[in-house]
Amino acid sequence: MAWDFRDDLPIYSQLVDRLKRAVAAGKYPPGGKLPSVRELAADAGINPNTVQRAFGELERDGLIFTQRASGKYVTESAERIDEAKKQLAESEVHHFIISMRALGYERGQALQMLEESREGES
Amino acid sequence: MLGKLMKHEFRATARLMLPLYIVIAALAVFTRVSGWVLESSKQNSGLLSVVNGLLLFLFVVSLIASVIFAVVLMVVRFYKNLMTDQGYLMFTLPTDIHGLLWSKLFVSVIWFLGTILVDLLACFIVVYQSGMALDIYNGLRDLFSQLTSYYALNGAAFLLELLLFVVLSMLVGCLCFYAPISIGNSFSNHKGLLSVVFFFAIQFVGKILNIAGFFSLSDVNLNGFYNDASKMASLVHGAAWSLIVYQAAIGAILYFLTWLMLRRHLNLQ
Amino acid sequence: MPILECRGLTKNYGPVCALDHIDLSIEPGRIVGLLGPNGSGKTTLIKLANGLLQPTQGEILIGGEAPAPKTRAIVSYLPERIALIDWMTARQQLDFFQDFYADFQREAAEHMLAQLGIPLTQTVKQMSKGTREKMQLILVMSRKSQLYLLDEPIGGVDPATRDYILHTIISNYNPEAAVVISTHLIADVENILDDVIFLNRGKIALHSSVDEIRETRGMSVDALFREVFKCWEN
Numbered sequence A: 001m002a003w004d005f006r007d008d009l010p011i012y013s014q015l016v017d018r019l020k021r022a023v024a025a026g027k028y029p030p031g032g033k034l035p036s037v038r039e040l041a042a043d044a045g046i047n048p049n050t051v052q053r054a055f056g057e058l059e060r061d062g063l064i065f066t067q068r069a070s071g072k073y074v075t076e077s078a079e080r081i082d083e084a085k086k087q088l089a090e091s092e093v094h095h096f097i098i099s100m101r102a103l104g105y106e107r108g109q110a111l112q113m114l115e116e117s118r119e120g121e122s
Numbered sequence B: 001m002l003g004k005l006m007k008h009e010f011r012a013t014a015r016l017m018l019p020l021y022i023v024i025a026a027l028a029v030f031t032r033v034s035g036w037v038l039e040s041s042k043q044n045s046g047l048l049s050v051v052n053g054l055l056l057f058l059f060v061v062s063l064i065a066s067v068i069f070a071v072v073l074m075v076v077r078f079y080k081n082l083m084t085d086q087g088y089l090m091f092t093l094p095t096d097i098h099g100l101l102w103s104k105l106f107v108s109v110i111w112f113l114g115t116i117l118v119d120l121l122a123c124f125i126v127v128y129q130s131g132m133a134l135d136i137y138n139g140l141r142d143l144f145s146q147l148t149s150y151y152a153l154n155g156a157a158f159l160l161e162l163l164l165f166v167v168l169s170m171l172v173g174c175l176c177f178y179a180p181i182s183i184g185n186s187f188s189n190h191k192g193l194l195s196v197v198f199f200f201a202i203q204f205v206g207k208i209l210n211i212a213g214f215f216s217l218s219d220v221n222l223n224g225f226y227n228d229a230s231k232m233a234s235l236v237h238g239a240a241w242s243l244i245v246y247q248a249a250i251g252a253i254l255y256f257l258t259w260l261m262l263r264r265h266l267n268l269q
Numbered sequence C: 001m002p003i004l005e006c007r008g009l010t011k012n013y014g015p016v017c018a019l020d021h022i023d024l025s026i027e028p029g030r031i032v033g034l035l036g037p038n039g040s041g042k043t044t045l046i047k048l049a050n051g052l053l054q055p056t057q058g059e060i061l062i063g064g065e066a067p068a069p070k071t072r073a074i075v076s077y078l079p080e081r082i083a084l085i086d087w088m089t090a091r092q093q094l095d096f097f098q099d100f101y102a103d104f105q106r107e108a109a110e111h112m113l114a115q116l117g118i119p120l121t122q123t124v125k126q127m128s129k130g131t132r133e134k135m136q137l138i139l140v141m142s143r144k145s146q147l148y149l150l151d152e153p154i155g156g157v158d159p160a161t162r163d164y165i166l167h168t169i170i171s172n173y174n175p176e177a178a179v180v181i182s183t184h185l186i187a188d189v190e191n192i193l194d195d196v197i198f199l200n201r202g203k204i205a206l207h208s209s210v211d212e213i214r215e216t217r218g219m220s221v222d223a224l225f226r227e228v229f230k231c232w233e234n
Helices: A011-024 A037-044 A048-060 A078-103 A107-116 B002-040 B046-083 B086-090 B097-127 B132-151 B155-185 B191-218 B229-264 C042-050 C090-100 C106-115 C129-141 C159-171 C186-192 C210-217 C221-232
Strands: A064-067 A071-074 C004-013 C016-026 C031-035 C057-062 C075-078 C147-151 C178-183 C195-200 C203-209
Touching (some): B046 B097, B097 B229, B155 B229, C004 C042, C016 C042, C016 C203, C031 C186, C106 C129, C195 C221
Parallel strands (some): C147 C178
Antiparallel strands (some): A064 A071, C004 C016, C004 C057
């Protein structure tokens, strides 16, 4: 079953985002091998060129690297991964604040709601 | 490529023609056997006579039917393989239209000749009396030598000319169907109806040409020919070759028409 | 060199103009959607590429040459209709393709048939419509060709078959070949397309990459299609 993608953004950029999140979440561990272009394209139900383009961008960002004849691998650098995590998290925060503001909650109120929220507690 | 097309053509048609041949052969054997049974039975059995007569009748019918079957198969095969959805497969093969047409023409003629051969053999089975084969052979040989000596006719050449004419006529016969089907199919509507119309139109034109040719030839003065044997021979050969050339010309025209329709006006739905 | 090229390609059926001076170029390695409403000229363009029709004006080139037996050997065509030989078994159909097409990969085809549970001894006549469509797709995609022309490959099949067809197209992707998918069901194929061509009443209304459309217009190709073709109806 193909993955869901938004239809108003290029798929390659959505894939970049997805893969970054997967790396951040540890689904692809540091130094771990990524699926091949063909595998990923077939799984996601998208064009292999799109996957190629996404890989290209991740490689330029330094999050993954190519090993000739072997495929693509996640970087071993914990710093780089943490940096990516931070960027994603900042983006989440940014979107959270904007959403809350749209509902009429200012930053302070939004923070308070966060404190009082019971989600995520073990 | 032509070889592959012919191989495929044989596969597709043999699955119908070979069972037909088997039926003819079987009927021939049954008829023959029933004849023996009738001969060797002591009593004057009315039932056996009826059965025998029935089988004989069926046998004759099957001979006629085999010829009709071969012709109908040739026509239906062309239509089904090239003019229906199968055409999408056939016309996009890495071959040209000539290959598609000739494979069908060759295989059709081979089946026609085969049907005649099988029918003759079947008749042979039914009526064979001992020594018949030898009689036939001797009879043919006599005919041959008569033709050669009396009419100064080259028997072998004449036979070849006859065979060539027969084969050409079969090819033209096929094209008499292929051409109108191709033309009719180039229209958007009433394809079938138009095919029939064009078939009869072509037949009509053909008959007119035959009559015209016949009348123009009847003016030829034959008086000097009857007494001179060698002149007679060349007349016969000349006539044979004129007919061959005539058939070839008709065939070429019909072939060109068919090819043109399939190349420029292929109207697969 | 582009694998498919049109220069001033025009096709008239009597007074009706099906294609009007089309200029087009498709490079290998691209999956291109040929999109347009019914009667826009998509099927005519594909038939011209196959040599089933002759142009009225202009030219169409496959790998630099006009359509001929030689170009048909490198073009794999999936027609809109079922073009299988009804009395043949699946095995015989494979034999047929293997016989005529040097680029046919028999093992790949047999593997796919096995995957779908289609027995080699089943005749085409016995197969259901959906099975025939899959059979035809397998035959076409098992050829290692340079140009694949798929005419409405997913119209009229159930969603699961649709997924299978798109999956097969992706899995068979070859960077040296181009795939042209002609369809009016855009939303379903959009995710696998590199480029799209909008064809309307015989003219090219748009030729762009999917990424560019989404980046510059912030909408899907499907949405853009609806917009573009709405104008023309006014």
